[in-house]
Amino acid sequence: MASPEQPDTHRSNTGTAGASPGSGPLFEAEGVSVRFGGLVALDDASLSVAPHRVHGVIGPNGAGKTTLFNVCCGFVRPSSGRLTWRGSAIPELRPHRLAGMGIARTLQGVGLFPGLSVVDNVMVGADHRRRAGFLSALFALPRSDTDERRLRAIAMAALRELDADSYADRFPASLPYPVQKRVAMARALAAEPELLLLDEPASGLGYDEITELGALVRTLATRMSVVVVDHHMDLVMSICDRITVLDFGRVVATGTPEEVRDDPAVIDAYLGEDARSPERSRDD
Ligand SMILES: Nc1ncnc2c1ncn2[C@@H]1O[C@H](COP(=O)(O)OP(=O)(O)OP(=O)(O)O)[C@@H](O)[C@H]1O
Numbered sequence: 001m002a003s004p005e006q007p008d009t010h011r012s013n014t015g016t017a018g019a020s021p022g023s024g025p026l027f028e029a030e031g032v033s034v035r036f037g038g039l040v041a042l043d044d045a046s047l048s049v050a051p052h053r054v055h056g057v058i059g060p061n062g063a064g065k066t067t068l069f070n071v072c073c074g075f076v077r078p079s080s081g082r083l084t085w086r087g088s089a090i091p092e093l094r095p096h097r098l099a100g101m102g103i104a105r106t107l108q109g110v111g112l113f114p115g116l117s118v119v120d121n122v123m124v125g126a127d128h129r130r131r132a133g134f135l136s137a138l139f140a141l142p143r144s145d146t147d148e149r150r151l152r153a154i155a156m157a158a159l160r161e162l163d164a165d166s167y168a169d170r171f172p173a174s175l176p177y178p179v180q181k182r183v184a185m186a187r188a189l190a191a192e193p194e195l196l197l198l199d200e201p202a203s204g205l206g207y208d209e210i211t212e213l214g215a216l217v218r219t220l221a222t223r224m225s226v227v228v229v230d231h232h233m234d235l236v237m238s239i240c241d242r243i244t245v246l247d248f249g250r251v252v253a254t255g256t257p258e259e260v261r262d263d264p265a266v267i268d269a270y271l272g273e274d275a276r277s278p279e280r281s282r283d284d
Helices: 065-073 095-101 118-125 134-138 142-161 177-190 207-220 233-239 257-261 264-276
Strands: 027-036 039-049 054-058 080-085 103-106 195-199 225-229 242-247 250-255
Touching (some): 039 054, 039 065, 039 242, 054 065, 054 233, 065 195, 103 177, 118 142, 118 177, 142 177, 177 207, 207 233, 233 257, 242 257, 242 264, 250 264
Parallel strands (some): 039 250, 054 242, 103 195
Antiparallel strands (some): 027 039
Protein backbone atom coordinates (compact mmCIF):
# COMPACT_ATOMS: atom_id res chain seq x y z
CA MET A 1 0.00 0.00 0.00
CA ALA A 2 1.36 3.40 -0.90
CA SER A 3 2.09 5.81 1.86
CA PRO A 4 2.48 9.08 0.00
CA GLU A 5 3.38 11.09 3.07
CA GLN A 6 6.65 9.20 3.51
CA PRO A 7 9.70 11.30 2.78
CA ASP A 8 11.47 10.41 -0.46
CA THR A 9 14.39 8.74 1.25
CA HIS A 10 12.22 6.02 2.79
CA ARG A 11 11.43 4.33 -0.46
CA SER A 12 14.51 4.96 -2.46
CA ASN A 13 17.27 2.78 -3.67
CA THR A 14 19.49 5.08 -5.62
CA GLY A 15 20.93 2.40 -7.83
CA THR A 16 20.30 4.62 -10.83
CA ALA A 17 22.46 7.52 -11.85
CA GLY A 18 21.29 11.08 -11.78
CA ALA A 19 17.74 10.73 -10.54
CA SER A 20 18.32 10.73 -6.82
CA PRO A 21 15.27 11.24 -4.65
CA GLY A 22 14.58 14.84 -3.82
CA SER A 23 16.54 16.08 -6.85
CA GLY A 24 13.45 17.14 -8.80
CA PRO A 25 11.24 15.33 -11.28
CA LEU A 26 12.67 12.52 -13.36
CA PHE A 27 10.24 13.11 -16.21
CA GLU A 28 7.85 15.93 -16.97
CA ALA A 29 5.29 16.73 -19.62
CA GLU A 30 4.39 20.39 -19.37
CA GLY A 31 1.45 22.12 -21.03
CA VAL A 32 0.98 19.40 -23.62
CA SER A 33 -1.76 19.75 -26.21
CA VAL A 34 -2.70 17.22 -28.88
CA ARG A 35 -5.30 17.59 -31.61
CA PHE A 36 -6.65 14.91 -33.88
CA GLY A 37 -8.24 16.95 -36.66
CA GLY A 38 -10.79 19.12 -34.91
CA LEU A 39 -10.78 17.05 -31.72
CA VAL A 40 -8.72 18.26 -28.78
CA ALA A 41 -7.47 15.07 -27.12
CA LEU A 42 -5.12 16.87 -24.70
CA ASP A 43 -5.47 20.48 -23.68
CA ASP A 44 -2.52 22.01 -21.80
CA ALA A 45 -2.00 18.81 -19.80
CA SER A 46 0.96 18.34 -17.47
CA LEU A 47 2.46 15.37 -15.68
CA SER A 48 5.41 15.38 -13.31
CA VAL A 49 6.95 12.08 -12.27
CA ALA A 50 9.30 12.06 -9.28
CA PRO A 51 12.12 9.54 -8.88
CA HIS A 52 11.08 6.25 -7.31
CA ARG A 53 7.44 7.16 -7.29
CA VAL A 54 4.39 5.43 -8.75
CA HIS A 55 2.29 7.96 -10.64
CA GLY A 56 -1.21 7.05 -11.80
CA VAL A 57 -3.15 8.59 -14.67
CA ILE A 58 -6.90 8.10 -14.50
CA GLY A 59 -10.00 9.62 -16.00
CA PRO A 60 -13.23 8.64 -17.69
CA ASN A 61 -13.36 7.05 -21.14
CA GLY A 62 -11.97 9.32 -23.81
CA ALA A 63 -10.35 11.63 -21.22
CA GLY A 64 -6.98 11.54 -22.98
CA LYS A 65 -5.06 9.00 -20.85
CA THR A 66 -3.74 6.92 -23.73
CA THR A 67 -2.91 10.02 -25.71
CA LEU A 68 -0.85 11.35 -22.79
CA PHE A 69 0.81 7.94 -22.45
CA ASN A 70 1.60 7.98 -26.18
CA VAL A 71 3.10 11.45 -25.88
CA CYS A 72 5.35 10.15 -23.08
CA CYS A 73 6.42 7.25 -25.36
CA GLY A 74 7.01 9.44 -28.40
CA PHE A 75 4.21 7.78 -30.38
CA VAL A 76 2.25 11.01 -30.54
CA ARG A 77 3.93 14.37 -31.06
CA PRO A 78 2.17 17.18 -29.20
CA SER A 79 1.27 20.37 -31.03
CA SER A 80 2.49 22.36 -28.05
CA GLY A 81 4.11 21.79 -24.68
CA ARG A 82 7.42 20.29 -23.72
CA LEU A 83 8.89 17.14 -22.29
CA THR A 84 11.83 17.07 -19.91
CA TRP A 85 14.03 14.24 -18.68
CA ARG A 86 15.97 14.93 -15.49
CA GLY A 87 15.38 18.63 -15.98
CA SER A 88 16.61 18.82 -19.58
CA ALA A 89 14.22 19.41 -22.45
CA ILE A 90 13.75 16.48 -24.82
CA PRO A 91 13.60 18.19 -28.21
CA GLU A 92 12.02 15.25 -30.01
CA LEU A 93 11.06 12.07 -28.20
CA ARG A 94 11.20 9.08 -30.57
CA PRO A 95 10.00 5.59 -29.56
CA HIS A 96 13.23 3.89 -30.65
CA ARG A 97 15.27 6.19 -28.40
CA LEU A 98 13.32 5.40 -25.25
CA ALA A 99 15.38 2.42 -24.12
CA GLY A 100 18.65 4.30 -24.54
CA MET A 101 17.27 7.12 -22.40
CA GLY A 102 16.20 4.75 -19.64
CA ILE A 103 12.48 4.54 -20.40
CA ALA A 104 10.58 1.30 -21.00
CA ARG A 105 6.90 0.73 -21.60
CA THR A 106 4.26 -1.91 -21.89
CA LEU A 107 1.30 -1.23 -24.13
CA GLN A 108 -2.39 -2.11 -23.94
CA GLY A 109 -2.61 -5.82 -24.74
CA VAL A 110 0.73 -7.58 -24.79
CA GLY A 111 2.46 -6.82 -28.10
CA LEU A 112 4.79 -9.85 -28.02
CA PHE A 113 6.40 -11.13 -31.21
CA PRO A 114 4.50 -14.34 -32.05
CA GLY A 115 7.42 -15.91 -33.93
CA LEU A 116 9.90 -15.52 -31.07
CA SER A 117 10.15 -17.65 -27.95
CA VAL A 118 9.41 -16.04 -24.60
CA VAL A 119 13.09 -15.58 -23.75
CA ASP A 120 13.85 -14.14 -27.19
CA ASN A 121 10.97 -11.69 -26.76
CA VAL A 122 12.42 -10.56 -23.46
CA MET A 123 15.91 -10.29 -24.93
CA VAL A 124 14.52 -7.71 -27.36
CA GLY A 125 13.89 -5.52 -24.34
CA ALA A 126 17.55 -5.73 -23.36
CA ASP A 127 18.91 -5.22 -26.86
CA HIS A 128 20.19 -1.69 -26.27
CA ARG A 129 22.51 -3.17 -23.63
CA ARG A 130 24.34 -5.15 -26.31
CA ARG A 131 28.07 -4.37 -26.34
CA ALA A 132 29.15 -6.07 -29.54
CA GLY A 133 28.72 -4.06 -32.71
CA PHE A 134 26.81 -4.96 -35.84
CA LEU A 135 29.85 -6.47 -37.57
CA SER A 136 30.64 -8.76 -34.62
CA ALA A 137 27.11 -10.08 -34.76
CA LEU A 138 27.17 -10.40 -38.55
CA PHE A 139 30.35 -12.50 -38.52
CA ALA A 140 29.39 -14.32 -35.30
CA LEU A 141 32.60 -13.23 -33.58
CA PRO A 142 33.23 -14.53 -30.01
CA ARG A 143 32.34 -11.16 -28.54
CA SER A 144 28.91 -11.47 -30.08
CA ASP A 145 28.42 -14.90 -28.43
CA THR A 146 29.40 -13.48 -25.05
CA ASP A 147 26.91 -10.68 -25.59
CA GLU A 148 24.17 -13.13 -26.49
CA ARG A 149 24.78 -15.13 -23.30
CA ARG A 150 24.77 -11.95 -21.22
CA LEU A 151 21.48 -10.73 -22.74
CA ARG A 152 19.95 -14.16 -22.24
CA ALA A 153 20.97 -14.07 -18.58
CA ILE A 154 19.41 -10.61 -18.22
CA ALA A 155 16.22 -11.86 -19.88
CA MET A 156 16.06 -14.94 -17.65
CA ALA A 157 16.54 -12.81 -14.55
CA ALA A 158 13.65 -10.56 -15.64
CA LEU A 159 11.47 -13.63 -16.31
CA ARG A 160 12.36 -15.02 -12.88
CA GLU A 161 11.31 -11.79 -11.24
CA LEU A 162 7.94 -12.17 -12.96
CA ASP A 163 7.81 -15.87 -12.04
CA ALA A 164 7.68 -16.71 -15.75
CA ASP A 165 11.11 -18.30 -16.30
CA SER A 166 9.58 -21.75 -16.68
CA TYR A 167 7.96 -20.51 -19.92
CA ALA A 168 11.24 -19.32 -21.46
CA ASP A 169 11.18 -21.69 -24.42
CA ARG A 170 7.47 -21.46 -25.14
CA PHE A 171 5.88 -19.26 -27.78
CA PRO A 172 3.52 -16.49 -26.67
CA ALA A 173 0.39 -17.88 -28.31
CA SER A 174 0.67 -21.09 -26.27
CA LEU A 175 0.45 -19.20 -22.96
CA PRO A 176 -2.57 -17.91 -21.00
CA TYR A 177 -3.12 -14.17 -21.40
CA PRO A 178 -2.02 -13.26 -17.84
CA VAL A 179 1.30 -15.06 -18.41
CA GLN A 180 1.75 -13.21 -21.70
CA LYS A 181 1.27 -9.97 -19.79
CA ARG A 182 3.96 -11.00 -17.33
CA VAL A 183 6.30 -11.74 -20.22
CA ALA A 184 5.58 -8.29 -21.67
CA MET A 185 6.42 -6.79 -18.28
CA ALA A 186 9.63 -8.86 -18.12
CA ARG A 187 10.60 -7.48 -21.54
CA ALA A 188 10.21 -3.94 -20.21
CA LEU A 189 12.19 -4.75 -17.05
CA ALA A 190 15.01 -6.33 -19.07
CA ALA A 191 15.77 -2.80 -20.27
CA GLU A 192 16.51 -1.85 -16.64
CA PRO A 193 14.62 1.42 -17.04
CA GLU A 194 14.61 4.39 -14.73
CA LEU A 195 11.05 5.10 -15.85
CA LEU A 196 8.53 2.37 -16.59
CA LEU A 197 5.34 3.34 -18.42
CA LEU A 198 2.45 0.89 -18.03
CA ASP A 199 -0.68 1.27 -20.16
CA GLU A 200 -3.58 -0.69 -18.67
CA PRO A 201 -1.39 -3.34 -17.00
CA ALA A 202 -4.39 -4.82 -15.16
CA SER A 203 -6.65 -5.28 -18.18
CA GLY A 204 -7.62 -8.91 -18.63
CA LEU A 205 -6.31 -9.93 -15.20
CA GLY A 206 -8.26 -11.50 -12.35
CA TYR A 207 -8.40 -10.27 -8.76
CA ASP A 208 -5.40 -12.27 -7.48
CA GLU A 209 -3.28 -11.34 -10.49
CA ILE A 210 -4.10 -7.67 -10.00
CA THR A 211 -3.08 -7.95 -6.34
CA GLU A 212 0.24 -9.51 -7.40
CA LEU A 213 0.71 -6.79 -10.01
CA GLY A 214 0.20 -4.12 -7.37
CA ALA A 215 2.81 -5.69 -5.10
CA LEU A 216 5.24 -5.97 -8.01
CA VAL A 217 4.82 -2.31 -8.99
CA ARG A 218 5.47 -1.22 -5.41
CA THR A 219 8.62 -3.34 -5.37
CA LEU A 220 9.75 -1.87 -8.68
CA ALA A 221 9.47 1.63 -7.22
CA THR A 222 12.54 0.89 -5.10
CA ARG A 223 14.59 1.03 -8.29
CA MET A 224 12.59 3.06 -10.83
CA SER A 225 9.67 5.43 -11.31
CA VAL A 226 6.46 3.98 -12.68
CA VAL A 227 3.59 5.63 -14.56
CA VAL A 228 0.38 3.58 -14.55
CA VAL A 229 -2.60 4.30 -16.78
CA ASP A 230 -5.45 2.06 -15.73
CA HIS A 231 -9.19 1.87 -15.19
CA HIS A 232 -8.93 -0.30 -12.08
CA MET A 233 -9.52 2.29 -9.43
CA ASP A 234 -8.73 -0.01 -6.51
CA LEU A 235 -5.33 -0.82 -7.99
CA VAL A 236 -4.45 2.77 -8.85
CA MET A 237 -5.59 4.08 -5.48
CA SER A 238 -3.63 1.45 -3.57
CA ILE A 239 -0.29 1.57 -5.40
CA CYS A 240 0.15 5.18 -6.51
CA ASP A 241 1.97 7.90 -4.63
CA ARG A 242 0.40 10.54 -6.83
CA ILE A 243 -2.40 10.56 -9.35
CA THR A 244 -3.20 12.85 -12.27
CA VAL A 245 -6.85 12.95 -13.27
CA LEU A 246 -7.84 13.87 -16.81
CA ASP A 247 -11.25 14.80 -18.14
CA PHE A 248 -11.90 15.99 -21.70
CA GLY A 249 -8.14 16.26 -22.23
CA ARG A 250 -7.55 18.59 -19.29
CA VAL A 251 -5.97 17.84 -15.93
CA VAL A 252 -8.75 18.31 -13.40
CA ALA A 253 -6.76 17.17 -10.35
CA THR A 254 -3.30 16.03 -9.26
CA GLY A 255 -2.45 14.80 -5.80
CA THR A 256 -2.23 11.85 -3.48
CA PRO A 257 -4.89 9.14 -3.81
CA GLU A 258 -6.69 10.61 -0.80
CA GLU A 259 -6.64 14.11 -2.27
CA VAL A 260 -7.97 13.15 -5.69
CA ARG A 261 -10.57 10.78 -4.24
CA ASP A 262 -12.19 13.65 -2.37
CA ASP A 263 -11.74 16.29 -5.08
CA PRO A 264 -15.11 17.57 -6.32
CA ALA A 265 -13.75 17.99 -9.87
CA VAL A 266 -12.84 14.30 -9.94
CA ILE A 267 -16.20 13.25 -8.57
CA ASP A 268 -17.89 15.46 -11.20
CA ALA A 269 -15.78 13.91 -13.98
CA TYR A 270 -16.80 10.38 -13.02
CA LEU A 271 -20.41 11.26 -12.32
CA GLY A 272 -20.46 12.97 -15.71
CA GLU A 273 -19.16 9.81 -17.27
CA ASP A 274 -21.83 7.71 -15.59
CA ALA A 275 -24.39 10.05 -17.08
CA ARG A 276 -22.71 9.69 -20.48
CA SER A 277 -22.45 5.87 -20.33
CA PRO A 278 -24.44 4.52 -17.39
CA GLU A 279 -23.83 0.89 -18.35
CA ARG A 280 -20.07 1.13 -17.79
CA SER A 281 -18.62 0.39 -14.35
CA ARG A 282 -15.31 2.15 -13.65
CA ASP A 283 -14.03 -0.81 -11.64
CA ASP A 284 -14.48 -3.45 -14.32
N1 LIG B 1 -5.60 8.50 -33.45
C1 LIG B 1 -6.70 9.18 -33.12
N2 LIG B 1 -7.42 9.84 -34.07
C2 LIG B 1 -8.51 10.55 -33.75
N3 LIG B 1 -8.99 10.67 -32.50
C3 LIG B 1 -8.33 10.05 -31.53
C4 LIG B 1 -7.17 9.27 -31.77
N4 LIG B 1 -6.72 8.77 -30.59
C5 LIG B 1 -7.57 9.21 -29.65
N5 LIG B 1 -8.53 9.97 -30.21
C6 LIG B 1 -9.61 10.64 -29.49
O1 LIG B 1 -8.98 11.44 -28.49
C7 LIG B 1 -9.75 11.42 -27.29
C8 LIG B 1 -8.88 10.89 -26.17
O2 LIG B 1 -8.65 9.51 -26.43
P1 LIG B 1 -7.75 8.59 -25.49
O3 LIG B 1 -7.73 7.24 -26.13
O4 LIG B 1 -6.48 9.25 -25.22
O5 LIG B 1 -8.64 8.56 -24.18
P2 LIG B 1 -8.56 7.55 -22.96
O6 LIG B 1 -8.74 8.36 -21.73
O7 LIG B 1 -7.35 6.72 -23.07
O8 LIG B 1 -9.85 6.68 -23.22
P3 LIG B 1 -10.16 5.15 -22.79
O9 LIG B 1 -10.23 5.13 -21.31
O10 LIG B 1 -11.50 4.91 -23.40
O11 LIG B 1 -9.08 4.30 -23.37
C9 LIG B 1 -10.96 10.55 -27.56
O12 LIG B 1 -12.04 11.40 -27.93
C10 LIG B 1 -10.53 9.70 -28.73
O13 LIG B 1 -11.65 9.32 -29.51
